[in-house]
Amino acid sequence: MILRYLKLENFLSHESTTIELPAAGLFFLSGESGAGKSSLIIDATAYALFGPAAVTRAKRSEELVRSGASSMQVAALFEFADEKLLIERGLNPQPEARLYLVHPDRSELIAEGAQEVNRAINKRLGGMNWRQFFAAFVARQSEIAMLTQLRGNERKNLVHRMLGMRELEKSSEIVSQRLRRSKAEVDQLQVSVGNFDPERAEAEISENANKLAAAEAKGSALDRQIETDNLELKSLREEEAGIASARQALARIPELEQRRPGLSAELDQAKATARRATEIQLRLADRDQIDLDLVRAEDRVSELRDDYRQLDRQQTLLAKLDELEAEPVQSISYPEITGEIAKIRADRISRLERIADLDASLERIGRDGSCYACDRDFASGADRDQVVSNLSEQVTKLGRANAAAESRLDQLDKLEPLVQRSDQVRREKDRLGEALGEEIQLSSELGLSDLAEAGAEAAVELQRLSRAQAELGLLERDYDPDAQRRAGDLKSELNQLDADLKSLQVSAALADPEQIAKIEAGINQLQISIGSAAARRDELGSSVSSLKDVRRALDKEYQGRSRELKQLGDLRHQSTVTELVSVCLKGFQKQLADDIRPALEEIGSEMLAAVSGGKHVAMHIDGSYEITIEDDGGARRRAALLSGGEQIRANICLRLALTRLVSQRTGIPVGFLIFDEPLPSQDPGHIERIMQLLYSLRGFYQQQFLISHVGDLRSADELDYVVEFDGKSVELTNA
Numbered sequence: 001m002i003l004r005y006l007k008l009e010n011f012l013s014h015e016s017t018t019i020e021l022p023a024a025g026l027f028f029l030s031g032e033s034g035a036g037k038s039s040l041i042i043d044a045t046a047y048a049l050f051g052p053a054a055v056t057r058a059k060r061s062e063e064l065v066r067s068g069a070s071s072m073q074v075a076a077l078f079e080f081a082d083e084k085l086l087i088e089r090g091l092n093p094q095p096e097a098r099l100y101l102v103h104p105d106r107s108e109l110i111a112e113g114a115q116e117v118n119r120a121i122n123k124r125l126g127g128m129n130w131r132q133f134f135a136a137f138v139a140r141q142s143e144i145a146m147l148t149q150l151r152g153n154e155r156k157n158l159v160h161r162m163l164g165m166r167e168l169e170k171s172s173e174i175v176s177q178r179l180r181r182s183k184a185e186v187d188q189l190q191v192s193v194g195n196f197d198p199e200r201a202e203a204e205i206s207e208n209a210n211k212l213a214a215a216e217a218k219g220s221a222l223d224r225q226i227e228t229d230n231l232e233l234k235s236l237r238e239e240e241a242g243i244a245s246a247r248q249a250l251a252r253i254p255e256l257e258q259r260r261p262g263l264s265a266e267l268d269q270a271k272a273t274a275r276r277a278t279e280i281q282l283r284l285a286d287r288d289q290i291d292l293d294l295v296r297a298e299d300r301v302s303e304l305r306d307d308y309r310q311l312d313r314q315q316t317l318l319a320k321l322d323e324l325e326a327e328p329v330q331s332i333s334y335p336e337i338t339g340e341i342a343k344i345r346a347d348r349i350s351r352l353e354r355i356a357d358l359d360a361s362l363e364r365i366g367r368d369g370s371c372y373a374c375d376r377d378f379a380s381g382a383d384r385d386q387v388v389s390n391l392s393e394q395v396t397k398l399g400r401a402n403a404a405a406e407s408r409l410d411q412l413d414k415l416e417p418l419v420q421r422s423d424q425v426r427r428e429k430d431r432l433g434e435a436l437g438e439e440i441q442l443s444s445e446l447g448l449s450d451l452a453e454a455g456a457e458a459a460v461e462l463q464r465l466s467r468a469q470a471e472l473g474l475l476e477r478d479y480d481p482d483a484q485r486r487a488g489d490l491k492s493e494l495n496q497l498d499a500d501l502k503s504l505q506v507s508a509a510l511a512d513p514e515q516i517a518k519i520e521a522g523i524n525q526l527q528i529s530i531g532s533a534a535a536r537r538d539e540l541g542s543s544v545s546s547l548k549d550v551r552r553a554l555d556k557e558y559q560g561r562s563r564e565l566k567q568l569g570d571l572r573h574q575s576t577v578t579e580l581v582s583v584c585l586k587g588f589q590k591q592l593a594d595d596i597r598p599a600l601e602e603i604g605s606e607m608l609a610a611v612s613g614g615k616h617v618a619m620h621i622d623g624s625y626e627i628t629i630e631d632d633g634g635a636r637r638r639a640a641l642l643s644g645g646e647q648i649r650a651n652i653c654l655r656l657a658l659t660r661l662v663s664q665r666t667g668i669p670v671g672f673l674i675f676d677e678p679l680p681s682q683d684p685g686h687i688e689r690i691m692q693l694l695y696s697l698r699g700f701y702q703q704q705f706l707i708s709h710v711g712d713l714r715s716a717d718e719l720d721y722v723v724e725f726d727g728k729s730v731e732l733t734n735a
Helices: 037-050 114-124 130-137 141-149 152-162 165-193 198-244 246-284 287-325 334-368 381-446 448-478 483-509 513-611 644-666 684-699 711-715
Strands: 002-011 014-020 025-030 072-079 084-091 095-102 107-112 138-140 616-621 627-631 636-638 672-676 703-707 721-725 730-734
Touching (some): 002 037, 002 084, 014 730, 025 684, 037 084, 037 114, 037 703, 084 114, 095 114, 107 114, 130 644, 130 672, 138 644, 165 513, 334 381, 513 616, 513 644, 513 684, 644 684, 672 684, 684 703
Parallel strands (some): 672 703
Antiparallel strands (some): 002 014, 002 072, 084 095, 095 107, 616 627, 627 636, 721 730
């Protein structure tokens, strides 16, 4: 990630400041104190990335607004490896934040609001917060000088914080707290569960279930007995009620017996009428078929008339086919010739693009003298001539192929209309041939040679069907559609009369006094049996209710204890896993800390040897992070005992080593560094070597911003750009 653009409106001391930055270079920011150098590069950049919390010298967001203004805004464009992001933040008068994805032709809003923008930026920066940003990529004079003056543990904590290990330590503390809490919960649950025995509890529940099942079975048997007795009692009472109407039934029997012969004779007559109606109905059922056959016969006569015209159509088709046979036909089809034309044109365009690429490669070799593929110089002039010869030969071959393609295209363009007409003639001949075949087949099926005989047969059939229609008209007048219904009604009435006679005879039999006494005795016996069974059922109901209460209590206790046992097992497993995680975190933390010091020593020593001109050859860091410097004679001194200038050089090297280590170990994609007054008490020779060291870091950090009042820096060879501040405007020039 590099910084490409900044625009400040009423931000701190800036009324309106805009600057566009090149993608790479060492920038020297010059200007009087208070002109706004630090607020532009440090505060505005941090505010855009992380919000007002990153501007530590302001206690409230309102303090960032320039005096006399009511609103403020900062816009910053950052370029990542695969995208460009524009961040806008400000107060107007409420906080505002927007994040845009910048395309070549437009900007797309992808997040709005402080939380959403912070979440999106945090994701792209690998979780880096503003403290880590300042610790790793922004170096102020006071912070640089502080590195060698801190105590060992303080320096160790600072290094760990810069490398993000504080989050790892916090995670370890959180896991330890969770482990202690899990163990306490296990002990508490163990006391709550006590001596609970699941097998004994299940046995008690099973015994209670057996008793409950036996009681419910007895109750069900009594319910079935009561139900059976009630059904029998209901039947006897119905018999008792039927005796009262038996005497009335005796009086109606003679009346029904006298009516039966007349109703039977009436039924026989109705049946005869119904049979005649059925016969007529069967004849009338043929009427629809006769009507349909008559229509078909008429249609057949009409078709025969059309068949005479069929022969004329066949002759017309034959004449058209003869005309088409006279036209010439090409052997190639139209889709084949158009496909070949399209392929030749596509291949020609591809060859032209390849010729353009080869010409560009030849031009590049002639201009730069280096390989067009890898940008490295040729090993010899012969290698260069061989590559140029090969490329030129490819251009010549591609040119000859394009010339042959142009010639073939001319031939195909002339042939194309003839081939297109040939395809049309083929299709028309096929269509006419199919139509003629269908006409001939239809003529064969219709038998056009027997048209006269077929017409005579159709006329005879029409006369027969007309006579059949007339006969059906006479039968329709004699048809009685209600005869069948009347016969059915009379039969139902006779059946009902027979059923009534049978019922009256059964009812009359119940009028026997002995039968009445027998029914009353049965009713009394059933009432006594039902009362006794109901009493026993009530007793069993109380027992079942009591057993169910016991069952519910046992189930509740069993389920509660079972849940606690399962929870206890889960907590023990969780405690074991948490303890394993805690051990792994502490081991990883120790291994990471052991790896940091050698890497820091190696990078810091390399830089220190460069900036000291070989006077100091190594930087040593012990387990407690105490720093000693080794000179070219092998002598070692603690960093705190060095001279002021030497300490600053050692601090700069240590700080740059930390910054490189942060980038390598965390993968944070920041490609710029900011130095605020890093070169006090340095002679010109050491300043030059420090500038050379910064220049060597361009592979890691494309942009480096140097804020300083040291005027001699303007003449440094490593400097690329100068940014001038006068308090009102800013100007970027080449160094």
